[in-house]
Amino acid sequence: MSPLLEQFLSESREFSQSIGEKLMQLEDAPNDQGVLDELFRLVHTLKGNSGLFTFPEMTRVLHAGEDLLGIVRNGQIAYSRELADRLLDAMDFVMVMCGDIESTESIDASRAQDSLRMAEALRALMPAPATAVLAGADGVAPAAVPTISIAAPLPDSAPPLLDEVPEVIRIDAFLQCQGGDPLHWIVYSPVPECFFQGDDPLYSARRTPGLLWGCARPREPLPPLAELDTYRCVLDFHLLTAAPREELAEHFRYVSDQVKMVRVDPLWLAIEPLDNAMGPDGDASRAIGENVLPGVAPLPAAETLPQFLAEEAAALDAILSAQQQILTLGDHPSWEEGRLKAVAAVLANLSKAAGDASAASGIEAALSESLASGQSASLRALLYAHLDARKESLASRIPAQPNSPATPTASQIGARVETGPAAAPEASPAKPVADDGIKFGRRAEDAYNGPRTLKVDQAKIDRLMNLIGELVVSKNALPYLAQRAEVQFGVRELSREIKGEYSVINRIADEMQDAIMQVRMMAVSFVFQRFPRLVRDISRKLGKDVQLVLEGEQTEADKNIIESLADPLIHIVRNSLDHGLETPEVREACGKPATGTLTIRAAQQADRVVIEIVDDGKGIDPAAIKRKAYEKGLIDEATLERIGDQEAINLIFAAGLSTAEVVSDLSGRGVGMDVVRSAVEKINGTVVVSSELGKGTSIRISLPLSMAVTQVMIIESDDQLFGVPMDHVVETVRIPRSAIRWIKQSRTAVLRGRIVPLKALNTLLGISINPKANADDELAVLLVQAGGEVLGLLVDGFRETIDVIQKPLAGFLSGLSAYSGSALMGDGSVLMILNIREIV
């Protein structure tokens, strides 16, 4: 992959992200011109970038989005939620295509269809004054305008120019049609500026696969020579081809918005259009119609279909479009195979229901092809064919009356073909030319004012981090060296100099370490930025009105911490939305404002980051939790009676508990909060929940700022040194042996009015030596906190606390759960860091 493409992908991701953000901002302040301008600029730049590569599918969607935003920006239409939905969908689609590009460096040709639909949906939101007027004048409803697409043919009658196809070709085509080959009629209306884009429409038309016949017609009467603009394309191309639809879509993929494709009904080829019936050679062609047709009479597929009732037809359409959505999904889960099979089965059943049993083999073939390639493309193509067939069969329900004067004359249809659809593309492509000039200027400015940031691979930073760690360790060896110089070799002068040098290196190393930490720091906004969309989507789905308040987005913490925070936070936010906040009606009945508030707040407190998620919903009912927990067997009857409200609320962290009445796709499976807790604890964090019934719930997560440097206390036991993370250390005390009481098998002591259980570290580590006492017969006790309980560890002695860079145990050692990692000490020895939670 070229570096340019790589950069394009990473930029596109950023752009899509900020476009999403801006859309959210607009939701709160729909009239903010500044945000609108910025949004427009983002979409515009992204479109421009996509144009550098040959991704017409992406450019088309973005172009439509840009046009739409341009109109919104000019105040012609107001910003609406629907508009935001469509634009967000479009951005999702762009991301799907980015994924395609990343994996295959190209966009699957079948995405062209989706791209067209997407662009159409965007354009449908635009007011189309010119189009409406023209269409209205021709008596065509404006609703017919968005049929500028390959996928939506003009089904109701034969294309007007079909009668110009010479007889020989027409008969030939008719026979091919009988042979089962689908014929397509294509109207290719190049945009007037196409010459400037390097297009040669005639060349494209001549290259059309399976071309049977074609002609070029001026779109409007050609002006006198003196007024003719040679660089404006005024021709339309009408083509009759026998190529399959996919091949045609591929051929015209760059101009698919300028191409209309219609499946040719064999009847059109056989039956003489009205105009020509009066013509000189009318008799001959009518004879064909009469002679050839009766022999193969019961052919038109549309008529053999059983007539569907209105509901049935609607249901069929709904099912088909659902299948289409399924196939459009951009992810590739492990169950994709099953998904494809399911779609194929649905299609097969549908065609059976429609009385078209022959389709089954085609579906099977498409399925096996799709399965083999791992792409849904061929199934999708089949599905589109189905959708089109539906439309055609709907249209054919109103039987065409070829010889009746009511049939629109060629000129009428021609007028519609020319004015209606052509107006829309004409309105849009005029813009890029004008905008291109601005774009270059703007991008040049961007480069001047842009933030001076570097993008660095995380692996490089990690390496730097490791190197600094080694530097710190080897630096710590210098004092030992100074000591040896003095004690062993008796050179005090040298010893002093070494110490002097050491302090200089020490200072620099500290600063370097600090600087690297800063590089690894990330703002929590990285995680927060996805919440506006998440909250919006979920709350709309649940029919709840929720206002999201984000605070302290600039709070920073180590990248690893921030990243591991994402999933737990999403869990909690979903829980709050699903279980916590009530629907507007319920809220009003309780006397609360209809709009619920969800606050996510981050702040730095000493060397920890604290994140609070607060909602003003219905809170957690301790009684309900207790009952549920008891029903699920998580607590026994005695506990049920004993535990207080706060402890009951803490039960939400127990695995397998869910208070939701029904399992929804959001939450309720009872795997939420225990996952949250374990994820938070994995990065040495804590999570606390507090709740007041009827008032709301608050969940507080506290995390270390950085995982890279751990402060540990060194303790000695059985002549070995161990490290204990300072997070766990409560205090160090010495207790006279006489103050230790035995309660059954356990040693305890009373400390500050509390009974504290004591355990010997030696015993916990499987060393069968009793802890040593000091000269006064006192035992060293390290009070540690583990899982909310305080415990006294009997050790031999305490040493200093040091900052270490803790390395996880790798390879064979990774099974040693008693240690959370190792660290190098200044004298080169290895210090094992105890995993307090595991050993007690």
Next chain:
Amino acid sequence: MPIEFKRNRAVFQDVVRVEEAEGLLEWLQKKPSAKVDLAALSHLHTANLQVLMAAKAGISNWPEDSELRAWLETALKPAS
């Protein structure tokens, strides 16, 4: 030269590109009665086709390439 302008006849050869359209238009404006010889033509850009259509230029020789000839005939033959 893809188009050779003789006294009253323009001879098209090989591929006639978009750049030729302007010149062709000027020439045809000056010589409304001129004929066009397309025999050696293999492709002409749409812009040139438009000019020929607008000028209703008389064709002295149709292209030898039958496929191109079919295209040009439908476009350039006076509507019957």
